[in-house]
Amino acid sequence: MASRPRPQSPVTLRSLATLGAVALLGAQLAVIAGLGVIDHGRKKHRRHRPFPTAPPTSVTVADGDVTVYTKGSDLYDAMLDTIRSAEHTIYFETYLWKADDVGQKFKDALTEAAHRGVNVYLAYDVFGNLVVRPDFYRFDPAIHVLRHQPWTGIASPLTWRSPGLNHRKLLIADDKVAYVGGYNIGDLYATRWRDTHARITGSPALDLANVFVDYWNQSRKKHHPVLESPGGREWYTPLRVMRNVPSTGVYPIRYGYLEAFDRATDNIWMTHAYLIPDDDITLALIEAAQRGVDVRIIVPAESNHIVADWLSRGFYDLLLRNGVRLFLYQGAMVHAKTATIDGVWSTIGTANIDRLSLVGNYEVNVEIIDHDLASELEKIFAMDSGNCVELSREEWGGRSVVTKISEAVLVPLRPLL
Numbered sequence: 001m002a003s004r005p006r007p008q009s010p011v012t013l014r015s016l017a018t019l020g021a022v023a024l025l026g027a028q029l030a031v032i033a034g035l036g037v038i039d040h041g042r043k044k045h046r047r048h049r050p051f052p053t054a055p056p057t058s059v060t061v062a063d064g065d066v067t068v069y070t071k072g073s074d075l076y077d078a079m080l081d082t083i084r085s086a087e088h089t090i091y092f093e094t095y096l097w098k099a100d101d102v103g104q105k106f107k108d109a110l111t112e113a114a115h116r117g118v119n120v121y122l123a124y125d126v127f128g129n130l131v132v133r134p135d136f137y138r139f140d141p142a143i144h145v146l147r148h149q150p151w152t153g154i155a156s157p158l159t160w161r162s163p164g165l166n167h168r169k170l171l172i173a174d175d176k177v178a179y180v181g182g183y184n185i186g187d188l189y190a191t192r193w194r195d196t197h198a199r200i201t202g203s204p205a206l207d208l209a210n211v212f213v214d215y216w217n218q219s220r221k222k223h224h225p226v227l228e229s230p231g232g233r234e235w236y237t238p239l240r241v242m243r244n245v246p247s248t249g250v251y252p253i254r255y256g257y258l259e260a261f262d263r264a265t266d267n268i269w270m271t272h273a274y275l276i277p278d279d280d281i282t283l284a285l286i287e288a289a290q291r292g293v294d295v296r297i298i299v300p301a302e303s304n305h306i307v308a309d310w311l312s313r314g315f316y317d318l319l320l321r322n323g324v325r326l327f328l329y330q331g332a333m334v335h336a337k338t339a340t341i342d343g344v345w346s347t348i349g350t351a352n353i354d355r356l357s358l359v360g361n362y363e364v365n366v367e368i369i370d371h372d373l374a375s376e377l378e379k380i381f382a383m384d385s386g387n388c389v390e391l392s393r394e395e396w397g398g399r400s401v402v403t404k405i406s407e408a409v410l411v412p413l414r415p416l417l
Contacts, residue, residue: 049331051194052383059372062237064202066373068348070380072183072190075197076102079171079179083109086173091212092122093170095350097129098186099136106185107139114142121216121227123148125166146219148362153219153247164246167361168350169197170212175230177201178208180364181348182273182335194329194384196271196336198348198366204239206230211243211364218247238370244351244363253351253365254358258284260345260367267294269381270339275299275312276354282315289323298384300335301328320393327388334384337365340377345369348377 053071056078069075083090083106090113097103114120122139123146129137139145146152148166171179181197183189200208213227220226242252261268261284268288275297277285289295297319303309316326337357340346349365351357368374 048192051330051332051387053194054380054383056199057376059370059376061200061239061368061370061373062202062204062234064200064204066239066368066370067199068373068376068380069181069183069197069199070194070383072193072195075179075181075183076105076185076190078199080105080109082171082173082177082179083113086113086118088118088174089172090118090120090122091170091172091209091216092120093124093166093168093212093215094185095125095128095165095167095169096184096186097124097132097136098184098188099132100187102187102190103136103185107136110143111140114140120144121212122146123166123212123216123219127165128167144224146216146221146224148219153215153245153362164244164361165356167357168215168243168364170208170364172205172209172212175206175209178205180208180350180366182337182350189335192332194332194334194336194387196338196348196380200239200366203232203234204237204241204366206233207237207239207241208364208366211241215245215362218245238368240367242347242349242365242367244358244361246360246362251359253349253363254281256347256365256367257281257339257353257358260339260341260347261285261288263345264288264293264341266342267296268339268341269294269296269378270353271298271334271336271381271384272353273300273303273333273335273337274305274352274354274357275315276352277315278355278358281353281358282318285319285324286322294325295323296325296327296381296385298327298329298334298381298388300333301330301389302333304333316391316396317393320391320396326391327385328391329384329388331387336384338377338380340374340381343371343374343378346374346377 056067056069056074058065058067090110092110110120110122121144125148127150150163150165154163169181169183178200179197180200182195183197189195209230210233213229216227242256244251244253258280285295299312320326337351338348346368347365349363351363351365357363
């Protein structure tokens with residue numbers, strides 16, 4: 001008797017899901033590889049183009065001043081002068097710190113300060129600087145150094161908190177002068193990146209000093225000294241510090257933006273290096289535009305992370321369709337993290353509009369309620385807009401089918417960035 005053919009196993013939903021996931025992953029890897037090739041060629045042939053900057057401008061806020069910097073070389077000169085004139089303490093915290101001429105100047109200035117008796121405490125992110133030669137991060141024994149790892153600050157494996165990179169950029173001297181903003185430390189950022197930083201004096205500098213002290217005491221190892229929190233901080237101030245602390249699950253910067261968007265009645269003008277908003281941020285911007293608020297966002301035409309660019313592009317059609325205006329910064333990387341709303345509310349800081357910054361990394365922004373400062377940031381926004389091309393919905397809709405498919409393939413990666 002002839003044997004009967006063995007029945008074929010039915011295709012299960014699980015197997016189909018597995019095949020679909022594998023296919024999607026393969027497509028994502030292919031797109032990312034292709035973007036990598038494009039980015040390599042783009043960077044190889046890119047030439048530096050000058051872009052507009054404004055001279056440092058000071059505005060009186062509370063009992064001190066806020067000075068806004070739009071050019072790295074101006075900022076670095078001011079920061080180095082502050083380090084060289086410090087008398088008691090220096091708190092220095094950065095994400096990227098390059099082993100180049102600018103990076104060495106900061107290292108030398110901090111070392112000289114420690115040798116003249118200033119207590120120097122510095123923290124830097126290890127992961128962010130993996131491409132920098134390790135010997136650059138060997139510091140003089142007189143300097144107290146905290147090396148931030150992705151797991152730094154997590155007190156116990158029994159209490160799960162999100163690990164995070166230290167994306168903050170802070171300098172505080174003698175609890176009197178503080179700097180915060182988007183600038184990392186390096187030659188590239190001195191002249192070739194358009195970024196924004198603030199120098200803050202008066203009582204608000206104490207709040208930024210406290211930000212560093214709290215981070216240091218929570219993250220320190222046994223050999224690190226305990227720092228004392230500065231006294232005399234004000235309850236009522238037009239300048240408020242917002243800090244994201246992954247190890248304690250605190251993320252006020254995102255809610256600060258959402259509250260400001262909800263209050264807006266006239267304009268929301270933002271400049272951001274990476275625009276990968278979550279659903280709530282996206283909805284808040286759209287709702288503002290639909291109730292008549294002038295919502296404008298400056299983003300780089302080409303950033304230093306091409307995959308982030310393409311993930312950001314997936315939001316463009318939705319935003320444009322609902323009245324949000326997008327401006328593409330030309331010829332240089334715009335790395336600022338700023339916003340000004342209704343001529344009253346402003347923010348300058350380190351947090352991007354993406355998941356990593358808003359619910360992932362250690363970040364710090366200052367939120368300032370002041371008409372004069374808002375006016376200054378509006379002038380800077382207008383200056384930057386002059387170096388932009390506004391993106392129309394018709395132009396955006398005319399991109400190729402291959403481009404649209406590639407963008408769709410990358411959509412599931414948004415929560416990672």
